[in-house]
Amino acid sequence: FIFKQRNVLAQPSYTYLAWTTAILWLLLVSVLMWQVFASDYRAFLHEDAPDLQNMPRVATGELTLVHYLDEQCSCNRFAKPHVQDIEETYKEARHVYPNETMQVKGVLLEDWAISSPAVSIFAPDGVLIYHGPYTAGSVCGQGEDLVAAHLEKWRAGDRAQYLNLLGQGCFCPWTNTNKKTAELT
The missing domain is CATH 1.20.5 (Single alpha-helices involved in coiled-coils or other helix-helix interfaces)
Structure with a gap:
């Protein structure tokens, strides 16, 4: 061979x-x-966040949900379907979208804004019920529904205030892009 x-x-x-x-x-x-x-995975509370402990009440006489959705935040793509579900479920509540310097009863809502997407829930007498992200989880809209949980606790008589500022997820720092002012009465 x-x-x-x-x-x-x-x-x-x-x-x-x-x-x-x-x-x-x-x-x-x-x-x-x-x-x-x-790319937008970060802590809900960032270093430039306002001090929420001394904020004025937002007394509108009705249950009020303030939705902080910055249109330039890529995380909103996950939150929008969840926000629509919240609006459908809680039709009796007032839903406010402060796209920058909107006010409710003289209170500047931009001062409450920390990150987007987020929500503040105020009782009819203006007491804060909840402030923080919509859900617990790495992707907004996926995970435990914190808005529904706190609204149900409030309806059951729980009057504790919840500032949920320690979450991690898809958040963008709140920005001022439109500089619009409107008074809601």
């Missing part, structure tokens, strides 16, 4: 090309997934 020697170095290495392509593809997909899902 005479064996022919093959020159391995002269043949193209498709294995190397396949591995290189697979690694580059995996890297690209990882970066895109991070951009879509984790």
Whole structure:
């Protein structure tokens, strides 16, 4: 038997090309997934947040939900369906959307804004029921519904105030982009 020697170095290495392509593809997909899902993952309370302990009451005479949804925040894509469900479930409540410097009964709602998406719930007498994110979880709209839970506690007679400021999730710091002023009475 005479064996022919093959020159391995002269043949193209498709294995190397396949591995290189697979690694580059995996890297690209990882970066895109991070951009879509984790780039805005942060703490709800950021260093520029206002002091909520000394805020004035928002007394409208009716249950009021203030929805903080900054249109420039990419996290709102997860929150909008949840907000629509809240509006349908709690039709008797007043729903306010402060797109910057709106006021309710003379109280500047922008002062309450910390991050987007978020919600403040005020009792008819103006006492804060809840302030914080809509849900507990890494993606807004996924996880425990904190708004419904606190509204049901309030209806059952629980008058405790809840400031949920320690959550982690998809949040954007509240910004001032439109500079609109409106008075809601």
